[in-house]
Amino acid sequence: MKVAVLDIKGKETGRKADLSDAVFAIxxxxxxxxxxxxxxxxxxRQGTHKAKERAEIAGSTRKIKKQKGTGTARAGSIKSPVFRGGGRIFGPRPKDYSQKLNKNVKRLxxxxxxxxxSRENAIIVVEDFSFETPKTKEFKDILKSLGIENKKSLIVLGDSNNSVYLSSRNLKGSExxxxSEISTYKIMNAxxxxxxxSALEGLESNLNKN
Structure with a gap:
């Protein structure tokens, strides 16, 4: 599948990138x-949620009132869940929410x-670019030139570029x-x-592993 390569001004460079059908057209x-x-x-999810149960509440263990003759329900402890400040019944406990998933399923x-x-024509290929120093305004100008300034966008680089990353960090809808860091969630969310x-070769290589 051939896609026109754009420059950072949003204009065609006259070159076309070959997107692998095994990755972009399955x-x-x-x-x-x-x-x-x-x-x-x-x-x-951190899974660090925790509520104190009856045995963990600090409080007196004395019987708070006599068993009979009060006209109300019997009660033996101030730490009972039915009282304010008492333990919580079946409260949340620390839990590991991580899930396992086969690598082949993740690649698929x-x-x-x-x-x-790709079917939605939501993939744009641009030539490599960089900034000498982080410049949010310049990064925003690139998004504007590509027509995606006010849309959620995911920019995929070949290698880590701190200047480009820092330039995008203050823009809420851009990541x-x-x-190698791309994920299904980030793709679908954009x-x-x-x-x-420069990202094409690495992306296709990572996703076509056996």
Whole structure:
């Protein structure tokens, strides 16, 4: 599949990038996409939630009133869950939410996500670019030239570039990753995927491993 390569001004360079059909034109497997997104979101949970139960509450162990003759229900401890300040019944406990997922399924999910974006014509290929120093304004100008300034965008670089990353960090709807950091969730969450030329080889190589 051939896609025109644009410069940072949004104009065609006259060159075309060859996107592998094995990565950008497969029949999407929606269930694999679902599983990978579910795993990603599960891994964002810390699982450190904790509520004190009856045995963990600090308080007197004396019987707070006599058993009979009060006209109310019997009660033996101020730490009972029925009283304010008492322990919580079946409260949350620390939990590991991580999930396991086969590597082949993850690759299939990412290829499926990229193929979905390709069908939607949401993939843009641009020539390599960099900044001498972080410049959010210059980065924003690139997004504007590409027509995605007000859309969620995922910019995929070939190698880590701190200046480009820092330039994008203050922009809420834009995220910069390398080809090795790309995830199904980030692909599906973005309206447009911007692939830098140098990222194509690494991206296709990572997703076509056996």
């Amino acid at each position: 029949e999407p497997n929606e269930h694999a996409v679902y599983l990978d997104v579910k795993q990603y979101l599960a891994h964002q 999910a990412r290829k499926s996500a990229l193929s979905i974006k 910069v990753v390398t080809s 309206n447009n995927i911007v692939l830098v030329e």
